[in-house]
Amino acid sequence: MDKVLLVDMDACVRCYSCEIACRQENGLSFETKARWCRVQTVGPRKVESELHLDFLPIMCLQCQEPMCAQFCPVEAVSKREDGRVVIDEEACIGCRQCTYGCPYGAMHFNEVTQKAGKCNLCLSRAEAGIEPSCVQHCIGGALRYVGPADLQELTRGRHSVQLGRTTYLSSKWALSPIRF
Numbered sequence: 001m002d003k004v005l006l007v008d009m010d011a012c013v014r015c016y017s018c019e020i021a022c023r024q025e026n027g028l029s030f031e032t033k034a035r036w037c038r039v040q041t042v043g044p045r046k047v048e049s050e051l052h053l054d055f056l057p058i059m060c061l062q063c064q065e066p067m068c069a070q071f072c073p074v075e076a077v078s079k080r081e082d083g084r085v086v087i088d089e090e091a092c093i094g095c096r097q098c099t100y101g102c103p104y105g106a107m108h109f110n111e112v113t114q115k116a117g118k119c120n121l122c123l124s125r126a127e128a129g130i131e132p133s134c135v136q137h138c139i140g141g142a143l144r145y146v147g148p149a150d151l152q153e154l155t156r157g158r159h160s161v162q163l164g165r166t167t168y169l170s171s172k173w174a175l176s177p178i179r180f
Contacts, residue, residue, distance in 0.1 A: 002082065005167070006146050008142045008170070009168055010172055011142035012054070012055040012057055013139065013140040014041070018039065018134035018137065018138055021133040021134050021137035022119070024133070025122060025125075032111055032112045033108075033111045036060070037058070038059075039056065040055070040056045040057075040058050042054040047172050054172075057134070058106070060102075060118045060119040060120070060166075061163045062166060066079055067103055068085070068098040068101050068102045071100060072097060073097060074092070075091065076088045076098075077098050077116070083164070084120050094114040102118075106119065131145040154169065158171050
């Protein structure tokens with residue numbers, strides 16, 4: 001695994017740039033009803049003596065053992081050697097079983113194509129040496145695409161949890177366990 005998606009939970013400003021960038025990059029019009037990246041509002045909650053309202057970008061975690069793949073009856077969902085979980089749209093029969101099987105709600109059914117879809121960390125961009133579109137357009141610096149050395153440096157002294165190819169990071173949250 002070369003790079004992972006780092007989500008800095010303290011830095012999201014709820015601008016929705018990641019959602020818009022993902023939709024544009026992947027051709028997800030409003031009619032598709034698919035949101036491969038979405039910003040979830042958490043709170044309000046009390047941290048020490050202050051009230052906080054937090055925002056959390058959520059997308060596919062690229063799980064180590066993807067449940068979505070286990071639910072797919074035609075093996076259209078698979079995990080690549082680089083850790084990305086991908087969907088073979090040609091093989092997808094539109095049964096939606098993978099969407100029911102994803103415990104994180106990261107699989108989506110495209111109402112226009114009648115196929116399942118999800119974040120693959122912008123595979124085509126990665127193959128061209130470009131970071132994922134959500135990362136490129138994140139104005140708050142909440143999303144980063146980092147290698148192991150940078151990940152170690154950025155997580156030092158902060159709460160973090162790595163799930164698949166995604167690491168959540170915070171100075172305010174104790175991240176064990178995460179609940180969406």
